[in-house]
Amino acid sequence: GAGVSQSPRYKVAKRGQDVALRCDPISGHVSLFWYQQALGQGPEFLTYFQNEAQLDKSGLPSDRFFAERPEGSVSTLKIQRTQQEDSAVYLCASSLDRTRAYGYTFGSGTRLTVV
């Protein structure tokens, strides 16, 4: 497609439930990023992939968060045993190569609400 696609658009999870959020980057984009955006805040970095390699996961807030991009295209962010503090918008962005990160294209995000 023409842009970065994220699904689902909205997700309501009961506390303790596992969730999986999907990101379809722009075809051919090497770099893929996940960000977490709490209400009223700027996006905060979670993790970075270069093709299928996860080069930086320093922003993942706990070991309940796991991301993968097994074939270097679609990526999934998984959150196990969700907590209320996980409620946020999860944004995915992709970039053509690792040197043009400022030209990220963001998806519209998945709004996760943990009840």
Added chain:
Amino acid sequence: GESVGLHLPTLSVQEGDNSIINCAYSNSASDYFIWYKQESGKGPQFIIDIRSNMDKRQGQRVTVLLNKTVKHLSLQIAATQPGDSAVYFCAEGGYSGGYQKVTFGIGTKLQVIP
């Protein structure tokens, strides 16, 4: 749609006037600085960037100014239009671990009064 701008600093501007959005940054080692626009329910959209060795860059209706002495960045929007209403984020970028990493700052909500 969702309110991205809840609790953010707000700037209200009359349609047709110029807008100036300010940002203070912290990392003097950043290679470049970027402004993003985020409309409600959407992801951030790249507007303009400036390298750390520049002090001014102009785009279409937008100008970014960089003052490294006081670590200050500003975005000027000429002839503000209703479609400019959004939350604006400044961000810092630089190489970290072999790739370009972007760190977002605090946003400012721009409200354009028709």
